[in-house]
Amino acid sequence: MSLALRNVSRTFAGNTAVRNVNLSVQPGEIVGLLGTSGCGKSTILRAISGLDDGYEGEIEINGSTSKGVHDTTGFIFQEPRLLPWLTVLDNVTFGLKGDKATREKRAKEYIANVGLVGNENLYPRQLSGGMAQRVAIARALVTSPEILLLDEPFSALDAFTKMQLQDLLLDIWKAYNSTIVLVTHDIDEATYLCDRILILRGQPGEVDREITLTEQRPRNRGSQELAKCKSDILESLDLNRKN
Numbered sequence: 469m470s471l472a473l474r475n476v477s478r479t480f481a482g483n484t485a486v487r488n489v490n491l492s493v494q495p496g497e498i499v500g501l502l503g504t505s506g507c508g509k510s511t512i513l514r515a516i517s518g519l520d521d522g523y524e525g526e527i528e529i530n531g532s533t534s535k536g537v538h539d540t541t542g543f544i545f546q547e548p549r550l551l552p553w554l555t556v557l558d559n560v561t562f563g564l565k566g567d568k569a570t571r572e573k574r575a576k577e578y579i580a581n582v583g584l585v586g587n588e589n590l591y592p593r594q595l596s597g598g599m600a601q602r603v604a605i606a607r608a609l610v611t612s613p614e615i616l617l618l619d620e621p622f623s624a625l626d627a628f629t630k631m632q633l634q635d636l637l638l639d640i641w642k643a644y645n646s647t648i649v650l651v652t653h654d655i656d657e658a659t660y661l662c663d664r665i666l667i668l669r670g671q672p673g674e675v676d677r678e679i680t681l682t683e684q685r686p687r688n689r690g691s692q693e694l695a696k697c698k699s700d701i702l703e704s705l706d707l708n709r710k711n
């Protein structure tokens with residue numbers, strides 16, 4: 469599964485949100501989009517997902533540049549966006565095709581993968597934030613997307629749940645060899661998870677810099693390479709600099 473963006477720009481009512489993004493993602497690669505608020509990260513992700521087709525430039529997924537939602541793409545948002553009137557099981561089963569027994573069997577397998585066995589019959593209001601986000605992850609993965617697009621998927625969670633779910637994401641990535649584009653403004657998350665980090669800056673946002681991480685996984689969150697990378701990123705973001 470390959471993904472390429474060529475000169476992608478997006479303008480809303482005369483205001484350019486993001487400009488000239490070029491990106492080529494290899495199958496199985498984890499690429500991070502990192503940048504301060506409003507620099508166009510979600511805009512890029514929505515264009516890749518097909519939820520927004522108003523961009524200029526070209527997005528190629530597996531050789532196809534047709535616009536619209538690709539069923540090989542899964543999306544995980546910042547909030548779980550579960551259907552409140554459906555149970556955990558039904559939320560995960562919802563997007564699947566086929567007969568009920570097969571769909572439920574498959575959904576249960578993914579519910580197990582995210583560590584929620586025994587919670588299948590609970591409703592979203594009965595879940596903690598971390599549990600709800602696990603359901604959202606199971607729901608995105610159950611259709612076996614080859615490209616997984618994540619928009620700050622763990623930002624609403626406490627530090628411990630966040631680290632657990634980051635490791636869960638890596639387990640899933642390893643098991644399914646997914647290609648991942650991860651939007652985040654958490655530098656530690658980006659350095660822990662990504663093979664490559666694109667740093668976006670400015671208004672309109674543009675790719676300012678690209679950083680490649682070579683450290684083998686599993687990575688040590690406290691390693692010197694990650695710390696060095698973090699300080700590089702902080703320097704290039706230069707939060708006090710005017711654009």
Ligand SMILES: Nc1ncnc2c1ncn2[C@@H]1O[C@H](COP(=O)(O)OP(=O)(O)OP(=O)(O)O)[C@@H](O)[C@H]1O
Nearest residue numbers: 480481485503504505506507508509510511512653
């Ligand atoms: N549908 C829209 N209509 C008009 N302007 C929009 C729309 N979507 C995004 N924008 C504008 O595009 C710019 C980039 O927004 P975007 O949501 O991509 O930022 P972001 O980098 O994801 O920020 P954050 O980190 O806060 O989520 C902002 O100036 C925003 O106001």
Ligand SMILES: [Mg+2]
Nearest residue numbers: 509510511619
């Ligand atoms: Mg955003």
